[in-house]
Structures are given as structure tokens and as C-alpha cells.
Amino acid sequence: MKAATIIATALLMGCAGARHSTSSELDHAALLAQQGSDAVLWQHASAEAYWLYLQTYEYATSRLESVDQASDAKKQMTDSSGWDRRPLAVVVDIDETVLDNSPYQVNAIRRGRTFDQNDWREWTDMAEAKACPGAQEFLHFAKSTGCEVFYITNRDIREKASTLKNLSDLGFPFADEAHLLLMEGASDKTERRARVAATHRIVLFVGDQLRDFDERFKDRSIRYGRDAVDIMRDSLSQYFILLPNPMYGTWRDAVQGKGTDAEKHARMRLWFEQNGY
Ligand SMILES: [Mg+2]
Numbered sequence: 001m002k003a004a005t006i007i008a009t010a011l012l013m014g015c016a017g018a019r020h021s022t023s024s025e026l027d028h029a030a031l032l033a034q035q036g037s038d039a040v041l042w043q044h045a046s047a048e049a050y051w052l053y054l055q056t057y058e059y060a061t062s063r064l065e066s067v068d069q070a071s072d073a074k075k076q077m078t079d080s081s082g083w084d085r086r087p088l089a090v091v092v093d094i095d096e097t098v099l100d101n102s103p104y105q106v107n108a109i110r111r112g113r114t115f116d117q118n119d120w121r122e123w124t125d126m127a128e129a130k131a132c133p134g135a136q137e138f139l140h141f142a143k144s145t146g147c148e149v150f151y152i153t154n155r156d157i158r159e160k161a162s163t164l165k166n167l168s169d170l171g172f173p174f175a176d177e178a179h180l181l182l183m184e185g186a187s188d189k190t191e192r193r194a195r196v197a198a199t200h201r202i203v204l205f206v207g208d209q210l211r212d213f214d215e216r217f218k219d220r221s222i223r224y225g226r227d228a229v230d231i232m233r234d235s236l237s238q239y240f241i242l243l244p245n246p247m248y249g250t251w252r253d254a255v256q257g258k259g260t261d262a263e264k265h266a267r268m269r270l271w272f273e274q275n276g277y
Contacts, residue, residue, distance in 0.1 A: 028261035030112035035268065037109050039246035044102035050133050052244050057134030060206055060241040061141050064090070067203045068145045089200035090142045091193065093207035094153035096245040098139070099129040099166060105247050114261055115248070124159045127166035132243070138206075139173050147203065149174040150196045152212075154183045190215045208245035210236075220254035 043049050071088070095101050104123040108114065123129075139149050151174075155163055160182055167175035181192040189212065196202060210217035210225065214232060217225055229236065255271045256264040 025261050026112070028265040029114045032114050032256075032261055032265050032268070033109045033112050036105070036247060040102060040105040040109055043096075043245065043247050044106055049244060053133035053135075056241060056243050057138040060138050060204065063241065064138075064142055064145060064147070064204060084201055086199065086201040088145075088147045089150055089196055089202050090139070090147045091150045091152055091196060091202050091205045092135075092139070093209070093212040094151050094155060094163065094167075096132065096208040096247070097206055097212070097243055098132055098135040098151070098172065100132050101129055102247070103129075114264075121159070124155065124166075125162050127162045127169065129166055131170045131172070136170065136172060142204075143173040148179065148200060150179050150181065150200075151175075152181045152189050152192050152196070154187045154189070157182045157184045188215050188218075202239070204241065205239055206241045206243065208243045209249050210240075210242065211250055213240040218250060220250060224251065224254060 067088075092098055101123065104120065107123075108116075108119065113119065142149055149172075151167070153163070160177070160180065163182070164175055164177070164180060167180075181195065193202070193205075205213050207213060210229070213236065216228055216232070219225065219228065222228070255267060257267050
């Protein structure tokens with residue numbers, strides 16, 4: 001038997017074994033991880049993802065150029081008392097927006113594991129994530145137009161030093177404590193956005209999750225959140241740039257829910273059963 005056939009047979013036997021060991025949490029983790037492998041492959045290794053990032057950041061740049069021109073025109077037309085003198089700002093998320101964590105996801109699948117906080121900390125402690133395509137150019141362009149950049153992330157406050165190191169090693173602008181707002185308890189970014197808006201006029205948000213723009217997108221109970229997109233379409237069009245992330249997110253949590261890997265796997269199976277034709 002050829003080596004490839006032996007490996008394929010072993011994998012199949014492993015899968016068959018896993019199907020009969022439904023009580024094993026490890027098997028559920030492996031099955032869930034396996035379900036995400038196409039998404040991780042796409043994000044990590046496809047030229048399509050690469051181009052989509054570049055294209056989206058190109059679009060973000062053109063949006064910022066329009067804001068810049070509009071601001072200049074408004075400055076000339078408005079007397080000094082009527083002009084909003086707050087400095088301009090761009091707000092970006094970090095993970096899968098400016099830093100690419102797909103190597104962490106590849107490793108998790110290789111080991112048949114789902115997201116694990118300790119594994120994640122091991123990865124972020126290394127501070128070796130690469131920049132997402134187009135992110136550095138866009139943020140340097142933002143800086144050149146007079147915008148400050150704020151990083152609002154749900155990385156934990158304990159990941160501050162490694163995150164700053166990773167960002168500054170890659171040459172990202174404003175990679176300092178004043179411009180990095182990490183998670184201190186709640187994943188809801190509303191208060192942190194408000195803190196930036198208190199001193200700056202935010203002209204653009206960039207993220208890989210709709211919640212990077214508005215917390216109302218956490219609720220996916222009605223048409224998986226699509227109604228909320230329709231309702232907020234104007235402000236999304238004006239202020240929000242969305243990058244692709246098929247690996248994880250609120251969209252998946254809405255189906256998998258919380259709990260053990262076994263519970264999540266059971267909900268996924270049920271969802272596919274209920275939504276096929
Ligand atoms: Mg993100």
C-alpha cells in the first residue's frame with residue numbers, strides 16, 4: 001500500500017472512530033476543527049484572500065481621499081466658529097484586520113484543536129503575526145492625510161506588550177499605548193469607540209466583523225443579522241470597511257453557541273440537518 005493510501009486510510013479510520021466516540025470531547029474538537037479547514041486554507045493560502053485584502057484597503061484609501069477632499073472644501077467654506085476642530089481619526093480592529101493570525105488557525109487544525117486561550121496567548125506572545133495585505137500602506141496613507149489611527153481590539157489587556165511589539169516591529173503608525181484600546185472585561189467595543197470619539201472625529205472604521213462598527217450586530221436572531229445590515233446600510237456605507245474572515249466570528253457563534261465542543265458540534269450538525277433541502 002502506498003504511503004498516501006495508508007495515511008488516507010488512517011484518516012478515514014480516525015474519522016470513523018471519532019463518529020463512534022461521540023462522548024469524547026477531543027473528537028468533537030477535532031471534528032469542529034476539521035469543519036473549519038477550508039476557511040482557514042482560504043484565508044491563509046489563497047490568492048483570492050490576498051487580493052480581496054488589497055482591494056478592500058485600496059477602496060478604504062479612496063474613501064479616505066474623498067473625506068480628505070471634503071474636509072478641505074468644508075474648511076474653506078466654513079468660518080472658524082462653525083468648523084469641527086477635533087482631529088480626524090481612523091479606527092481599526094487588529095485581528096484579521098491589520099494582523100494575520102491564520103498561522104495560529106492552521107496550527108490549531110493541524111493539532112485537531114479548537115480555539116484555546118492558552119494556545120492563543122502562546123501565539124500572541126511570539127509577536128510574529130504578519131501584516132494583513134494592504135494594511136500598512138493604508139494606515140500610513142491615513143497618517144499622511146492627518147488622521148490618527150486607533151487600534152480597538154478584543155485582545156486581552158494582558159496582551160498589550162506583545163501586541164505593541166508586533167505592531168511596531170511591522171512599522172504600523174501610532175503603535176503606542178495611547179492608540180491601543182484592548183479588552184478589559186467586556187468584548188463590547190462601544191465604550192472604547194466613544195472614548196475615541198470624545199476627542200477625535202472618526203471618519204472611518206475598518207474591521208473583519210460587523211461588531212467592529214456597531215454592537216447591535218451581535219444579535220443574529222433575525223435573518224442572521226441581515227435585517228440589521230439593511231437598517232444600518234447608510235451608515236455602514238459611509239463609515240465602515242469590512243474585510244473577509246471565514247475562519248471565526250459572530251456569524252459562527254450565532255450557530256455554534258457557547259459551551260463545550262460537543263455541544264457546539266451537535267448544534268452545527270443540527271443546523272446542517274435543518275437547513276439542507
Ligand atoms: Mg478582528
